Structure formats: structure tokens, C-alpha cells
Amino acid sequence: MSKHAIAIIDDHLLFAQSLKGLINTFDHFEVTHEANNGQTFIDILNKASRLPEIALMDMNMPIMDGVETAGWLQKNFPSIKVLALSMDDDENSILKMIRNGAKGYLLKDIHPDILLEALNSVLKEGFYHTKRVSDTLVGSLHSDAKKKTDIKLQERELEFLKLASTEMTYKEIANVMSLSPKTIDGYREQLFKKLEVKNRIGLVIYAIKNKIV
Numbered sequence: 001m002s003k004h005a006i007a008i009i010d011d012h013l014l015f016a017q018s019l020k021g022l023i024n025t026f027d028h029f030e031v032t033h034e035a036n037n038g039q040t041f042i043d044i045l046n047k048a049s050r051l052p053e054i055a056l057m058d059m060n061m062p063i064m065d066g067v068e069t070a071g072w073l074q075k076n077f078p079s080i081k082v083l084a085l086s087m088d089d090d091e092n093s094i095l096k097m098i099r100n101g102a103k104g105y106l107l108k109d110i111h112p113d114i115l116l117e118a119l120n121s122v123l124k125e126g127f128y129h130t131k132r133v134s135d136t137l138v139g140s141l142h143s144d145a146k147k148k149t150d151i152k153l154q155e156r157e158l159e160f161l162k163l164a165s166t167e168m169t170y171k172e173i174a175n176v177m178s179l180s181p182k183t184i185d186g187y188r189e190q191l192f193k194k195l196e197v198k199n200r201i202g203l204v205i206y207a208i209k210n211k212i213v
């Protein structure tokens with residue numbers, strides 16, 4: 001059985017090589033792509049015959065940093081899920097990466113078990129958020145609460161939002177709502193735009209914050 005492909009984008013060679021060695025010890029993962037900045041990674045992708053499933057990306061890099069690269073990937077290679085890597089634990093850094101499509105934010109000194117948990121979670125759930133990241137996102141939503149007090153959700157939007165806050169897949173939600181997957185995709189994108197969130201965890205946090213679930 002082929003292993004899940006992982007990319008490492010980091011300009012710190014020693015750290016990147018150590019991370020590669022660690023990931024290659026995991027049973028179901030292997031590092032298939034390496035780059036020391038975002039532009040080099042883009043050049044590699046444009047010539048690659050196989051795309052990575054997850055990109056472990058440093059925030060602070062020369063030429064093209066993690067924030068810009070994550071935003072570019074979100075538009076051009078949305079199938080690649082970005083997990084941010086950083087030494088910085090400040091809210092602005094977290095929000096920048098999450099708002100540019102990152103599916104999680106990890107500190108570089110995390111335990112190997114947490115890294116493995118994050119990789120598995122991103123593949124299974126589509127995201128991995130530590131309590132720190134979740135608290136930051138809730139705080140961000142709270143600061144924007146006044147902007148969203150006038151948002152009116154339709155009955156079917158509310159139904160979708162409640163179901164999206166469960167562990168159901170979008171396909172399962174479509175079955176429950178007796179709608180096509182394409183229609184469900186429409187509801188999802190509509191709510192992303194209306195609630196100004198980037199991903200499913202944003203929907204969940206909004207639902208919790210507003211006592212919808």
C-alpha cells in the first residue's frame with residue numbers, strides 16, 4: 001500500500017532534514033517533496049507527476065513566505081492541505097495562516113506523537129486545530145461579532161450548519177438533507193462567504209459561538 005505523500009517547505013536545513021527523518025519513520029507517510037521557500041515549492045509542483053497530500057510549511061522564509069504560499073496553494077492546488085510550522089505562538093501569525101487556507105498550525109517543538117496525530121487528522125477530518133488555535137479563532141469571531149449580528153440564515157442553511165457541526169461527511173449530510181452533493185457544496189460555499197470563514201472549523205466555531213449547536 002502506497003504511503004501518503006508529504007512535502008516539507010522550510011529554509012532551515014537541519015530542521016527540515018530532522019523532520020523528514022521523523023516522518024519517514026511513520027508507517028503511512030513519506031516525504032516526497034522538499035523546498036526551502038514557497039517559490040521553489042511552486043516550481044516543483046508545476047513539474048511534479050505526483051502531488052503531496054499535505055504540505056508542512058514554515059511561516060518565515062525568504063523569497064516567498066508561508067502565508068503567501070498558502071494563499072497561492074489555496075487558489076491553484078486546493079487539494080494540497082497546508083499545515084503551518086512556526087516558532088511563533090502569537091494570534092496574528094495563527095490567523096494569517098488560517099485565513100490563507102492552512103488546515104492547522106503547529107509549533108516546531110511539538111512532540112512527534114502530536115505531529116502524527118495532526119497528519120492523520122488532516123487526512124481524516126480535513127483540519128487539525130490545537131486548543132490554542134481554536135481559542136484564537138473563537139477570539140477572532142468574537143471581535144467580528146458586531147459585523148455579523150445582522151446575518152440572517154435561511155432554514156435550510158441552519159439545518160446544513162447544524163449537520164456540518166457533526167462528524168458527518170458532506171456526502172452523508174447530502175443524504176440526510178435529501179439533496180445532491182453539488183447542492184450541498186453550494187450551501188457550504190454560500191455560508192463560507194456569508195459568515196466570512198475559510199473552512200469547516202470556522203462554520204463549527206460560528207455555530208457554537210451563536211448557540212446554534
